[in-house]
Amino acid sequence: VQPEVHYATRDGAAVAYQVVGEGPRDLLFLPEWVNNLEMQWQDPMLAGFPTRLSTFSRVVMLNMRGIGLSDPLSRDESTTIEQWMDDIATVLDALDSRQVALLGTGVGGSLAMVFAATYPERTTALVLVNSTARSSAAPDYPFGINQEWREKTQDEMSRSWGQAPILELQAPEMAGNARFRDWYARFERYGASPGMALDVLRMVHDLDVRHVLSSIHCPVLVLHRCNDPIVRVEHGRYLAEHIPGARYVELPGEGHAFWSGDPERLLDEIEEFLTGAPPIAAVNRLLATVLFTDIVGSTEIAARLGDDRWTKLLEEHRVLVRQELDRFRGREVDTVGDGFLATFDGPARAIRCAAAIRDVVHSTGLEIRAGLHTGEIETRSGKITGIAVHIGERVEGEAGPGEILVSRTVVDLVAGSGIRFVDRGSRPLRGVPGGWHLFAADIPRAEATP
Amino acid sequence: VSAVLALTDSAVQAVKHIVSSSEEVSETGGLRMVAERAGTQANFQLSVVPLPAEDDEVIEEEGARVFLEPEAASLLDDKVLDASVEQNQVAFTIAEQAEA
Numbered sequence: 001v002q003p004e005v006h007y008a009t010r011d012g013a014a015v016a017y018q019v020v021g022e023g024p025r026d027l028l029f030l031p032e033w034v035n036n037l038e039m040q041w042q043d044p045m046l047a048g049f050p051t052r053l054s055t056f057s058r059v060v061m062l063n064m065r066g067i068g069l070s071d072p073l074s075r076d077e078s079t080t081i082e083q084w085m086d087d088i089a090t091v092l093d094a095l096d097s098r099q100v101a102l103l104g105t106g107v108g109g110s111l112a113m114v115f116a117a118t119y120p121e122r123t124t125a126l127v128l129v130n131s132t133a134r135s136s137a138a139p140d141y142p143f144g145i146n147q148e149w150r151e152k153t154q155d156e157m158s159r160s161w162g163q164a165p166i167l168e169l170q171a172p173e174m175a176g177n178a179r180f181r182d183w184y185a186r187f188e189r190y191g192a193s194p195g196m197a198l199d200v201l202r203m204v205h206d207l208d209v210r211h212v213l214s215s216i217h218c219p220v221l222v223l224h225r226c227n228d229p230i231v232r233v234e235h236g237r238y239l240a241e242h243i244p245g246a247r248y249v250e251l252p253g254e255g256h257a258f259w260s261g262d263p264e265r266l267l268d269e270i271e272e273f274l275t276g277a278p279p280i281a282a283v284n285r286l287l288a289t290v291l292f293t294d295i296v297g298s299t300e301i302a303a304r305l306g307d308d309r310w311t312k313l314l315e316e317h318r319v320l321v322r323q324e325l326d327r328f329r330g331r332e333v334d335t336v337g338d339g340f341l342a343t344f345d346g347p348a349r350a351i352r353c354a355a356a357i358r359d360v361v362h363s364t365g366l367e368i369r370a371g372l373h374t375g376e377i378e379t380r381s382g383k384i385t386g387i388a389v390h391i392g393e394r395v396e397g398e399a400g401p402g403e404i405l406v407s408r409t410v411v412d413l414v415a416g417s418g419i420r421f422v423d424r425g426s427r428p429l430r431g432v433p434g435g436w437h438l439f440a441a442d443i444p445r446a447e448a449t450p
Numbered sequence: 451v452s453a454v455l456a457l458t459d460s461a462v463q464a465v466k467h468i469v470s471s472s473e474e475v476s477e478t479g480g481l482r483m484v485a486e487r488a489g490t491q492a493n494f495q496l497s498v499v500p501l502p503a504e505d506d507e508v509i510e511e512e513g514a515r516v517f518l519e520p521e522a523a524s525l526l527d528d529k530v531l532d533a534s535v536e537q538n539q540v541a542f543t544i545a546e547q548a549e550a
Contacts, residue, residue, distance in 0.1 A: 140505075140520070214508065241453045241527070387478045387508065390501055408504070433482060434503040 002041040005069060008094035010086070016069035017062040017091045021054030025124065025274065026100040028060045028088065029053060030108030031258060033200050034191040036068035037061060043183060045259040052267045053103070056275055060100070062091045066196050079200050080416040081114050081207065082346035088115065098122065101274050105129040105258040106231060107204050113243075114413070117215040117287035117376075118345050125277040126220045127270050129258050130228050132235035133242070134208040134412075141210075143234035150205050158198050162189040169229045171260035203416030211409040213242040215287045215376040218280070220246040221273040223266055225253035247273070289350040289374045289410065290389055291330065292396035293321065293357060294339035296367040313364065314338055320360045328353035333384050339368075339396075343384065347374050347410045348417040354404045355443040362402075362445070371396025372406045374413055394429040395438060404441040411439050419443065453527040455518060456547055457511045464533035464540045465514040472498040480515030482506070485522040492525055496542070 007014040018037050021027075029050055040046045053059045063070040064087050066079060077083060092100065101124045104112030109131025116123040137144035145153070156165050164185040168175040175181070192200070220243050224236025233250065240248030249269050253261040295301070295317065302310040321340050325332055328349045330342040344350035354370040361368050373395055375388025391407065399405040411421055420442040426435035457465070465481045472479065480502065484495040502508050502517040509516040518526060532543045 244454070385477060387501060390476075390478050394501070429501070431476075431500040432503060433497075433499050433506075436504045 002038070005037055006094075008091045010090040013065060013071045013074070015062055015065060015071070015087045015090045017060060017094075019058060019060055019095065020050060021056075021058045023058040025057050026060060026095075026097045027053055027057035027274065028092070028100045028102050028112075030088075030102065030104040030112055031061075032106040032108060033064065033067060033204075034188055034197070035061075035063055036187060036190040037063050038069060039187050039190050043180075043187075045263075046187075049259055049263055049267070052264075053270070056271055057101070060091060060095065060097065062087060066192070066199075068191050078416055078418050079196075079203050080346075080348055080414060081111055081209075082348050082414070082417075084111050085115055085118065085346065092122070099124050099280060101125040101127070101277065103127045103129070103270065104131055106131055106256065107200075107207075110204075110207060110209050113209055113216060113239075114212055114287070116218055116220075117212045120217060120283040120286050121280065123218050124280055125218050125274060126216065127223065127273060128220070128236075128239060129223045129266060130225055130231050130236070130256055131222075131239065132231050133210040133213060133239060134235075135205050135231070136208075138208075141238075143232050143238075145205075154198060154201055154205070157201050158194060161192075161194040161197050164188060166230070169255075170257040171255040172229075173255065173261065199416065206412075206415035208412035208415070210242070211375070211412065212287055213239065214244060215285070216243050217283075217285060219273075219277050221269065222246050222248045223269055224248075224250055225255065225261070226250050227252075227254045228256045229254065230256040284380060285376055285378050285386075287374065288343040288345065288377050288384075288388070289347040289372055290377065290384075290392035291342045291344065291350050291354055292336070292339060292371045292392050293354065293368050294337070294370075294396060295361075296369055296401040298338045301366070313366070316364055317361060317366060320364070321357050324353055324356045324360060328356065333382070341384075341389075341392075343377065347372070347406075348414040348419060351404060351406065351410070351414065351417075351419055351441050352443070355441065356446075358402055358404065359446045367401045369396060369399035369401060370404045371399050372404070372410050374407070374409045391429070391432075391436070394432065395436070397430065398424075398427050398438060399440075402445075404443070405438050406441060408437045408439065454507065455509055455516065455523070455526040456530040457509065457514060457516065458530060458532040460535075461531045461533040461542065462512050462514040464535070464542070465516060468540065469498055469515065476500040478515070480508070480517045482517040482519070483522045483526070484519045485525050487521075494522060494544075 003018040003020040066073045102112040109128040116126045137146050222240045226233045240246045255261045330344050332342050334341040373392040377384045377386040421439035424438045426437050428435050469479045479500045482497050482499045486493045506517040507523040529544050530547050
């Protein structure tokens with residue numbers, strides 16, 4: 001029986017979702033991004049998977065914005081992990097689902113990893129199927145796809161979208177089945193438009209969540225088919241080695257799609273793992289983006305203006321910064337001298353907030369510098385500690401007037417955001433061995449309207 | 451099966467002691483290990499640093515922090531770090547992890 005489609009809305013935009021099963025646990029199923037909630041129930045292979053999950057969970061599925069039945073993205077939005085996390089939160093909030101287990105396949109798994117690290121208080125367990133921390137190759141990540149393959153795939157995707165161009169790799173056993181191929185091509189077309197598909201593919205190719213892995217603290221099961229032709233098995237082994245305490249099971253099979261081959265093998269492992277997962281322990285460590293800002297030349301300005309005028313200007317500065325933090329969902333942690341320390345659950349929002357602060361503060365005649373880093377922080381009675389906080393502070397110290405400097409981790413996580421960066425090279429940071437690779441966010445100044 | 455360097459209780463104590471008695475003391479400081487290969491052998495250079503380098507693997511166990519530079523991390527991912535104190539000298543030893 002096909003479950004009903006519901007819509008959850010935030011800021012006027014609708015996210016389509018379905019719920020199937022009675023529990024006892026909530027399970028968020030994040031399959032590969034091409035999806036259409038209505039259509040996935042037409043094919044017994046695709047429908048079989050969530051049906052089996054629903055025998056031991058309340059399964060929640062959604063179409064991300066721009067995909068399937070959900071509203072399109074607005075002109076100033078783009079597909080990022082952060083945007084997808086917002087869509088998830090919209091649905092979970094609508095369902096009043098406080099804690100969920102996450103099951104992600106392919107890039108759905110990359111998304112699930114970042115969600116689990118960012119919202120540990122909401123995540124009971126994590127299952128990753130044929131997933132990866134990064135798709136593209138790098139000197140320290142040889143099993144990713146190379147530049148040539150990236151371009152070839154993107155080219156093929158834009159030319160043959162809606163004709164099931166990679167069905168051979170998704171499910172080799174179905175490639176010769178003309179009726180299924182026809183249905184799957186239609187599923188693609190109903191899942192995403194060609195431009196949307198290309199945008200998502202580019203984001204997937206640029207994404208790197210390797211720095212997030214050590215910040216995942218819930219129980220984790222990594223499943224990988226040993227002959228997956230899209231996300232090779234080395235990706236799964238890498239995840240298992242780098243996520244603390246992860247359980248790893250390699251299964252036979254040649255298809256990348258979760259529904260290909262013998263999905264019951266996957267489902268047996270998933271059911272055994274999730275039904276045995278313990279409840280969430282107290283959480284005070286989580287993944288966050290820290291933003292440090294500081295006023296450039298404040299000592300000289302204070303001396304020139306005198307105490308009274310400086311105090312007033314500083315007060316005005318704080319009001320303006322707090323307005324922007326509010327607008328971009330930043331959390332003020334501390335005012336450090338004449339600067340701010342704030343945290344964000346999305347790095348792209350943090351960068352845009354820094355740019356907005358820079359621009360609005362400029363209208364008062366002041367200039368700021370900003371530094372950002374994403375990493376694990378520890379929260380204790382409103383304060384935050386951790387290596388990531390100190391790195392963020394050091395990065396800020398390197399920024400020139402009006403500059404928004406970020407670490408490589410931030411750049412890797414905002415893939416798809418459209419934010420451009422200028423490589424500032426490897427910089428020695430005070431007290432840190434070696435150098436850190438820093439980048440300046442290239443966001444043009446908004447014309448201040450006084 | 452997560453493969454990282456394990457620390458024994460005495461290693462945890464020794465690392466905490468060394469880091470907290472260093473000039474570089476900070477709430478995020480740790481013991482950094484850098485591998486130096488010599489033929490088929492590897493030596494580990496130890497130092498106390500206030501923060502890890504960009505690509506260091508960070509191991510935190512009960513307040514003890516060990517930073518492994520990538521080469522050291524890959525050499526030590528199936529090992530356990532132990533420590534013994536003799537005549538006020540800390541000696542670190544590296545052994546294979548016991549099969550779970």
